[in-house]
Each structure stands twice: as C-alpha cells, then as structure tokens.
Amino acid sequence: MGVPQFKELRRVYGFDEVSISPGPVTINPDQASVEFPLGAFNFAIPVLASAMDAVVSPSFAVKMGKLGGLGVLNLEGVWCRYEDAEGVLQELANTPQEKITALLQKLYSAPLKEGLIGQRVREIKSGGVVCAVSFTPQNAKRMSPIAVEAGADILVVQATVTTARHVSKSYRGLVFSELIDMVKVPVVVGNCATYDAALELMETGIDGVLIGVGPGAACTTREVVGVGIPQITATLDCAAAREEYYQRTGRYVAVITDGGIRTGGDLCKAIAAGADAVMLGTPLSQAVEAPGHGYNWGMATPHPALPRGTRIKTGTKGTLEQILFGPATVTDGTMNLVGSLRMGMGMVGAFNIREMQRAPLLYAPDIKAEGKIFQMAQRG
Amino acid sequence: MGVPQFKELRRVYGFDEVSISPGPVTINPDQASVEFPLGAFNFAIPVLASAMDAVVSPSFAVKMGKLGGLGVLNLEGVWCRYEDAEGVLQELANTPQEKITALLQKLYSAPLKEGLIGQRVREIKSGGVVCAVSFTPQNAKRMSPIAVEAGADILVVQATVTTARHVSKSYRGLVFSELIDMVKVPVVVGNCATYDAALELMETGIDGVLIGVGPGAACTTREVVGVGIPQITATLDCAAAREEYYQRTGRYVAVITDGGIRTGGDLCKAIAAGADAVMLGTPLSQAVEAPGHGYNWGMATPHPALPRGTRIKTGTKGTLEQILFGPATVTDGTMNLVGSLRMGMGMVGAFNIREMQRAPLLYAPDIKAEGKIFQMAQRG
C-alpha cells in the first residue's frame, strides 16, 4: 500500500492444493490410452521408477520393464560401490533409525567401482527390457560411455538442481550437447523446476527433463536450504517451456514429474499439470520386489557434511504389479496407480495423455479437509 | 511474472471455508417456509436421503416420506442382490474394519435379481409415500421400466460423474431424453459439479441434478483419482446453470447438493450457495432407523479393482425425526437439521428457499478456527 517493494512473491501450488475438474464428456476408463513415448521408445505406461537405491535394483528394473514402464538404475549408489549390494541393502534395513544417517554417510563414501557399471547394465539387458541408468553431472561424461558400451538404452543425468550452465572451480561444467553427441542414446536430465532452466536444457538437445526440486517424501532440501518449488507449479512451468520449444522447433521433449507423488490422485494431477510421465520413488519402494526392504531414502541423505533427508519406513504393500495395476486392497489411492489414471481420464473425458494435460485444474485448498477430520474421527 | 502460463488455476471453495452473512432484516424461524418442489411433487422439507445401502432401506424411505422428505432406494445394492438384505447388512455391521473392503467387494459381486426391483418398490409404496429409486447409467434404461411399472414415482440415475455424453466401447451411452420419454416420471441425474455439465444435463429434460463429485465422508475419489470440486463452488456453478436455463426456457430444474454435509450449518450454506435441496448420507445414517447399524460406506467402496472409500463408523444419535426436527441433545449442529435451516433463514431474513439462495456468502477460512482450539483445550 504505497510502500516501495523490494520484490514481489509469486503464488505457487502443490499437489494438496489442487484438484482436477470433471469434464462435460466422460469416457469409459478402458477407452483411455496411457502410452508414453520417449525418444524412439514407446512405453505402455507413463511411469518411471526413481534412480534410488531403495527403489530400483537390476531385477526391479527388469520387472518394471516387463510391466510396461521404465526403471532407472542409479550407477553411483550401492550397486556400483559393492559387489554384494544386496548385502549392503540388507544391513541398511536392519539398522535402527538413530544410527542410519551415520551408516549411510559411511557406506556411500566407499569408492565407485567402474567395473560394476557394465555388469549392472548387462543384468538389466539380460531381462529383455529397455535399460536406463543414471549418473550425476560430475561423472556423466566419464562413465556414460562405459554404460552405453555395455548396452544401456537411455541415459539419465541427475542432481538436486541441474542447469545447462554450471560453474565450478574443480571441474568443467558438463556440456549436454557434447554428451548427447557422444552417447547417441536418449538423454533425460534433471532436476529442474522453472521455465527458464527447462527451456535451456531442452535447447541442448535432450529427450526428457525431470521436474522437481526437493518435493519427495525422503527429501528435506526445502528445510535445509530453503530452495524448492511445489510440484504443480513446477510441472506447469516446465510444460509451458515444452510447448514453447515444441512450437518453435517441432521437437517434443518429455516432461517427467519426479517426486512428491504418493497416490493415484497425485499422478493424475501431475499429468493434468502438463507432465507426460511421472517418476515414482516412495510409492514403488512399497513393492515386494523393491530392494529397500520396506524403507526408502533420498540420494542426498548420505551427503557427508549436509545430509538432506533420512530413511523413511514405507512398508510393503503388495507386488509391483498390484501397485501399478491393482486390484487395490486399500482405498487411499496408493494402489492401482495406472487404474486411477485411467479412471481419472474417464471422468475428464481424456482419450490420451495429451488430452488429460488439458483438463482444468482448480485451486482447492479445502479439497482434502472437507469431511476428512470428521471421517478420521469416525473411521471405525 | 512474465513466465508463459501453461494453464490458470481457478479458486474454488468448500463448506469449511465459507459462512453466511446475517441480513439487515431478521424473521422468526417459524415464518420461514422450507418447502421443496420437484416435478409435480411438493416436499415439506428440502432433504433427500442418499441412495446408499447403509442409509435407505424400504422402511427408512417410508419414514422419510412421512416426515416430509424423500428417501432414495439404491436398486443396485444389497436390496436387489439379496432377498435377506437385512441379514447382509447385519453381517457387514459385525465385520471388523480390516476385513470390510474385501467383504464389500465380495458381497457386491453377487448378481442383481431383477425380480427384487418390483418387490422393493412395492414395499415403499405400501407405506403411502412418494417412492424414489436409483440406478446407474449402465442399467437405467433396462431396469427403470420395471421400477416404474411397479409404482416408482421418481427415478434417480447416478454415478460418480455423469454427463449427458458418455463414451463407451461396451455399451451405448444412456440418452436421457429417451429415458424420460420412456418412464414418464420425474428424473433426477447425478453427479455433476460444473456449469457446462449441469447445463447439458438440464437440456435433456431432467427435473433435478445431484451436485457433488467426491465430497462425502465415506468417499475417497479425490485421493484416488484427483478429480473433485468442493461443494460450495460446485453448487454455485450448477445454480448459475439453473438460472441460465430457467431464464432461457422458463423451466426450473432442481439443484440438489449431494455429499459433504455434516451439520445444519453446512445445510444452510448449501442453500445459500444456490441449492434447492440437499441429499444427506452420513448424517442420516446416524438415525436409529438407518439400515447401516451405525456404519456408512460409499457406493464406490465395493469397486472390485479400485475401491474409493471405506466403511466409517457413524454411530447412532437418535431417531430420524430427532435428527431432522430435534430437539437436539448435542450442540454441534448434527441434530435438528431442519430447525437449523429455519433459524439460519431467520437470521438472514429469508421467507423461503429462493430468498435463502440470495444470502451473501463470505470466504471465511478462519471461521472455525477462531476460538476453536482454545475451546477444545478447555472443554471441561
């Protein structure tokens, strides 16, 4: 009111604040196609499993591929530090919570064994599925060729925040266009959360961007450094960048919302906010086949000086197939995620993902509260 | 702030966020008329009982009718799957919570017995009241004539989201104008929650629309598929459609807010948002006469692959007459719902429902919190 402004604050939105408006036409859920193209690949379902050690093992990646999705194996975690990664994961599951941060810091300070890169890739390829692996920007240039040589089909380059321009004293920033020229497979890069950063990344020639800075259940980046954008706005903005880039160049870059999705409802909202696919961590760590044995932790948790995140107990809900395709034995939206998406598309009248992206979104902060407290008090 | 927008988010409102402004004139509650016309019928109170198996049995519908309202019997639930529906309801009441979803899924997979349709209608008609029954869109065309033949006076066609245009591979979408021509009784259709969908439904010739996608206490559609509109905005938008349609055609279609109403305050707010009547589930399941024996569950709960909702313990508060007309023995607004409406109309100065629809609504998110935590801490 008359006072000079130092800066304006932009309103941004998260999953719990929005809902999708039903449409004037409805379709039967079995009419909805949920296919997801990425580079030359076409996946039956728009779901990637996160490159987290508690979520994707080589065998989990195979299972995920056979079910129509894509599991991304982290090649800088326990699978490339330990021959017996399974044993390490078992040790982590058996360690009490008060000792877990120290143990994670210790276990992840073991050196990377480059010889394991090819072995892990081959374990996935032997399952007959598309193989996706992830590196950090620091190691991507050096290690990616090893993985691609061994047969990796898709490369994911991922850090908490990744930009097309990174300044460092100790190493030359990764130039993504050079990486793409070198590996000659589709490259997915993340994470980013803004229009500008997404557009710059798209202009390097990549095939997909991972959206999300700090939203996951196993991540506390927002508490520790104050940086973050809620997933609905992050997805909306990066989808706007995709449309702008698509109209200008004719090249369509996949927008993949990564982190913070807990239910089928969140998955539907991510698509309605403009995502082409989602990357899931905690929800898939609840699969019987997940290597975390009912736990999950973020890849920033083992940071030696500034751990951001902790191990959370996610429990085991059912097989991966049940979590993705049901039948659901719970009613909170955490099972039959693909069935939820189809049903949501039915209510909205969307025949495919591109149409679902056009469903109106509502800012409905009360959507959860309405009747919820009452309900909780009375659930008998 | 300069960034291109993928889409805008519209602000929408729920019961807990609004309150009604008192008016410059007050009237005595006994001056207020709460009559509700529907088709050729005129009900003494603007209250329908939900077509839920835990709420309306044939005898409950008779009681509801004698008290001036309208109970809707669901003819695709236990009453048309089992001769001994009472026994099935007793079994459900005796089953522990952890087994209830599986039991509901099993019990509701029993086939519909069309012979029971006429029997249930006659049980209601023998009570000397108006008889309303409900079907899903899939079965409405085939089963409605049987119900009307047996004497049903009002037909309700209801699914989670219903539109005038539905696309399906397996069956031809229900054409409501054809249904109306066929049954020649008032038809009420739901649920819908948007201006466009409501207007299209009205244009088919129906007599009432049920408003509400996913708001009820026994429903988790919003968690599972992310689709939903809070009830105040849904009611406001569909009331706007009713006014538009009324001005254009001279035909007045009843707007009935269905779901999420827990107290007399919510009921008053629904009317002030433009509703002509309300449909109540959980509040009426608390009547001694309700068939749920102190429980309620949504009709989407038994879904075989994607259950949305669960059984909630609602308890038993008093007779249906007490819940509707008092005297109240509790002070939280869950008893004497019609008395609450009359008192609210008195404070607003509204002589009838149409005048109550014109009362100003306030966006008052704090309205509950103010003094509430303090109060709870101190309630002795």
Added chain:
Amino acid sequence: MGVPQFKELRRVYGFDEVSISPGPVTINPDQASVEFPLGAFNFAIPVLASAMDAVVSPSFAVKMGKLGGLGVLNLEGVWCRYEDAEGVLQELANTPQEKITALLQKLYSAPLKEGLIGQRVREIKSGGVVCAVSFTPQNAKRMSPIAVEAGADILVVQATVTTARHVSKSYRGLVFSELIDMVKVPVVVGNCATYDAALELMETGIDGVLIGVGPGAACTTREVVGVGIPQITATLDCAAAREEYYQRTGRYVAVITDGGIRTGGDLCKAIAAGADAVMLGTPLSQAVEAPGHGYNWGMATPHPALPRGTRIKTGTKGTLEQILFGPATVTDGTMNLVGSLRMGMGMVGAFNIREMQRAPLLYAPDIKAEGKIFQMAQRG
C-alpha cells in the same frame, strides 16, 4: 474464467489472521489513555463484562465498576429466575459435562420472576457503580421500565442477531426509537456484524452497538446454522458505519466488539479494527470473582430445541484486578489485558483509542505458526 457466477464470495478476516503493524513513532505505555465514553458516562477502561450468567453477578458488576469498566447483568438468566441464583450456579458447576446441556435446558425453562428485576438492579446500585442490565428484544419493552425504575443506568438489548427490523407472527417487532424515548437512559443493542445492520441500528438513536455473530468460545452458532462473520471484518464494517453516521449526523455511536477475544493481543486487534471498547466473556469468567466457578456457557446453550454452545471449563486464573491490570503470571496474553492494550498502543504510537483505531492492520495468517510448533515441541 468465463463461467457465469451465481454470486461472489467476499474475503473476511478473524483475529488469528491479522496483526498490527508497529508505527514510526513509539510512546511509553503510561502515555496512552484508554478511556471509553458511552452516552454521558466515561469509563476508565474500554472493557465491558458480558451479560452471561457465568460471568456477571451483581457483586461482579460492582467489582467491575470499581475497576473502571462496566459489567452487564443478564436479567433473563438465573438471576431473575431464582432467588437463590448462587445455589443454581453451584449446582451447574458440580454437574458432569454429559448432563450439562439437559440441565441447562431445564434450569432456563423456569419462569422469569419480574420481582427480581428491581432487586438485582438495587444490589448493583448499592455498590456505588454504574448499573447496566440486558434483556432480549422480546422482553425489552415490557421489562426495561422496571429495571430503569429501580435505578438501571444503561440498557443492553441483545440477541444472537438483532436488526432494526424484525418480523414475527407472535409479537410486534421492538421499535428501538420507541424504547429509547421510553427509558431515557443510554441503550446498547446487539449483536450485529454488518455495515447495513449497524447503520440502521445507529439511526434508531442508540448509543452503542455490540459487534459479533457467533464468535465466542462458548458459542457454536456457526456450526449449527452456518451464519457468522469473523470479528475483525465485522468490527471493520461496523466501524465504517459509525464513521459514516458520525460524519452525517455528528453523533458518535460506540462500537463494542463482543466475543472471540481471548488475549490482550486480540483486544488490541479489535481496537485497531475500529472498536471503541470490547465486551469480554470467557476471559473474565476466569476471575476468582466470576459466578461461573471456573466454567462458562453461552446464552444460546439452554435453547430447548436447538442448543448452540456448551459449558466450557475456563478455570480460574486470578483476581479480576489481576486479569485486567496484572501483574501477569502467565505469558500467553490472558492476564493484564489493559496493560497489553497500553503496551500495544505504545508500540503503535497511539495516545488514545481513536488513534489506536488508525493503526495499520496486516493479513498475516502465518503470524502464529512461525516458530510456534517448534516452540511448543521444545517448551521444557
């Protein structure tokens, strides 16, 4: 977004959502005058005690007057239904919570004894203080002359919602201008919460309006009938009416915020929203001298068919003098209410109530949360 609107929702505010901006000049608290003129009377502090049976007894009214404020005795409660009102209040204090609504309904159905009106007035007057008494609009015309005859100095006419125009079948609406002509003492009327209603009441010639529909800790009007306006907006709007009326007529009508005030902070906010004084119930019921013995209940609680409110345990904090003037032994703002007001006026730089009314108000929903959860978790 293009959809026709049935009605717009106005944003309104409550105590917990706002804070007062400190000013560019500060003054010492002892520089601030908190005097409150009402009609020909001038009170040392801008505090009235609510006309509630658990708050004001004749002896409490005397104590309140001696401390510079004004206690209002309800002449339609236990003090005019029972000779031995003290005994009745003791019985209420000794009754367990689950039986209290029924007991209140029973005790308040005893007939009013008009002979007690004069007796109670004289009990207050014998203490040598200004005597204020309250009636409902239904009884005000008949009973007020009795009270004034006995010596009452100020008349309060109060119902949940009171307007200048009330429509009833059973009695002619009270005409305030006639009442004022008849009693020839200052008349305070309430409750109201809107600009229009306040302005119309002021135009009848009254000296003060009570602001607040349903905000008190002992009241559940908002749950039961959905009607209510949070106190900050109600006070702001009625203060705007006062200014409009004052500019037009030169007559200044006191705006008294009644209900929902729990702390010195709330008191300061009410004044900053435009109030000239406040009426306190629950905070004063915590005085050793209060007749409620550590409990409070609203005057709508005993309603025979639709009780709105319940007995709350407020406890006993200290003497009335301590609650008003300290020293405080607690740090939550519930003691030394007048000291809080002086300190707030010091931070704002306000020398009197009229200047405090001009302090900027901020919409600061986070003001309480910031650091609060952290603090609670750590309070050792």
Added chain:
Amino acid sequence: MGVPQFKELRRVYGFDEVSISPGPVTINPDQASVEFPLGAFNFAIPVLASAMDAVVSPSFAVKMGKLGGLGVLNLEGVWCRYEDAEGVLQELANTPQEKITALLQKLYSAPLKEGLIGQRVREIKSGGVVCAVSFTPQNAKRMSPIAVEAGADILVVQATVTTARHVSKSYRGLVFSELIDMVKVPVVVGNCATYDAALELMETGIDGVLIGVGPGAACTTREVVGVGIPQITATLDCAAAREEYYQRTGRYVAVITDGGIRTGGDLCKAIAAGADAVMLGTPLSQAVEAPGHGYNWGMATPHPALPRGTRIKTGTKGTLEQILFGPATVTDGTMNLVGSLRMGMGMVGAFNIREMQRAPLLYAPDIKAEGKIFQMAQRG
C-alpha cells in the same frame, strides 16, 4: 462489495510461507562468498549471535568471533547484574518450568552494576575478537560510553520496538545521531519491521538495523499485544528502505534479520528477502558453548507486570562450530547453517550475498505440507 471500507489489510508473509526459486545457472557451493561488512569491519560469515543471556556469554562471544561471526553481549542482563552470572544461569537451568517466570522476574529485578560493564567488555576483548555489546534505549546514552571506553567495538541498541522518535514522560527519547557522535563506533539499532521506521533510523546515521518485532521462538509479543510483522515481509520492506537510502545517499546500511530463524532454509530465505546478515538466538542456544545450558528465554520474559515469552528447552545439538559449519548429524536443517547458505547460493547461482538477495521468492504455503504428513507417519 460496495460496502465502505474502514481500512484495508495488507498481505504479509513469514518464513514457512515462502521458498526460493532455483536459478537458471548453478554454481559450486565453494564458489559462493558469504562475507558480511558492517561499518569498517568485515565478517567472514553473515551471522550474529543474539544479545540474549542464554545465548551469548563473554566466552561465547570470543568463540563466535574466532569462527568469523559476531556475538553480541547483553549488558543489561545477568552479566551486569551478577558477578557470578554463571551461577545464576545454572540456577535458572535447574529450576522447574512452573517456577521459571517468577524466578526470572525476581533475578532480573536486581540492580545493574555499572562496574561490570567494563569487566565484561574486557573479557571479550582479551579473546582477540571484535566486541559488540547491547543496551536498551533508556540506558544507552548513559552506559555506552563506559563500554566503548573499555574497548567495545560495536554498539547495539535494542528494544522490542525501537523508532527514531520515542515519546516518554519519564525520560527524553534517545537521539541516535547524538549517540553516534558520542561513541564514534558503529551503531546497530533495533528492532524495527517497517519501511518508514527503518528509513528514519537509517537517516540518523546508524550502520545497521535489526529486523523483527516478535518473531522469535522464545517470544510471545504477538499473543500479548497483537503487534508484529512476519519476518519475510519485515525484511523485504526494510531492504526496500535500505535500497532507497543507498540510492539517495550512497551509504549502505546493513539489514539484519533478527528472530524466527530455525534452520538453514530460513537463513537462506532471510537473505533472499534482502537481509545482509542474520541474528540467531534459539539455534545458537543449542551449542555446547551456549550459557543457557540447553534453554533459552527472551529478554521480555522477565517483565515484572507483562512478561512476554517463556523459557524454552532447546537442548544441546553440538559445538558452535558444528552448528555453523557442520558436519551435520541431523537432516532437518538445524546444523551446518553456513553450509546450507552456501548450498542454497549454489542452487540459485549466487556468488555473494548481494546476488542471493536477488533470487526470486515464491509464496508457497504448501511447500512444507507436501509429503510431510505422509513422511512423518512413515519415518521408521
């Protein structure tokens, strides 16, 4: 909606409501400079320790200085009332919570011993660090020369709300320009929270302003007097005053956000809102070296008539060095605060504090809730 407004409410923001947007360029955290100039001094880190008795002792101030920051010793607390301040602090730590307000009121009513002023200053100076001490405005003029004479390098003048113009009957308001002329050392003044008040203070010639009225974890000023501005808006507004004053005069006055900061995330947000440095109380009271023995209390807590605040148990987390520079053993952002700032600057692409001040801020009320409740429920 057409109703005349008594006043408008301005929207203001606190830490929990905002987040920082990541930038289009990232830098390595070790590239970021966090230096903080104040007057002729240059500090390695932008962190001051609060002038609270439970936070800064003479030895703590020395430790703080050696780590690159600045500890401010309160010369009106126990350190200048008692020779054996350590013993008093031990007594406070050993006293149960229900007796603490009374004990604080008693202990702080002991007279100030002016002889201790010089002694405490020399204790700090003997450590070889910059010495900062604080007085209230009432005592600053009389006592500051004693402290400066003894070697104090920086003077802090602090009250809950301080303005350039204060009106008092009992003493002449402090004229800051006179004080500055007299002491000839940098003067920091606080607290203020508005553009106007900050600008007026800057115009007196001071070197820094402390921002924050009532936000700290150990303070209840907002509950008690209703006055306060959440820290993000307070910092934004005072930073706007700094820019205005800087552009007009070329003199740069430090803006120091004081209070309410609990985590590295909050610290980053304060800088992004325009602060040059932060003053920390509760987070540093958790250092092994803090004199509060795991407790903290505000300097308004011992107020004899209107205590605002209480002793809170903060616990002991690690050494001061660990809290400032890590390594962190917890993942909630309360350790390695400077590391958090560097990492945040890295994600934003800010090479120094001035660049971090330009990072976009988002209004993201959901930023904490998203996934948080889920997470808490599942943390194993």
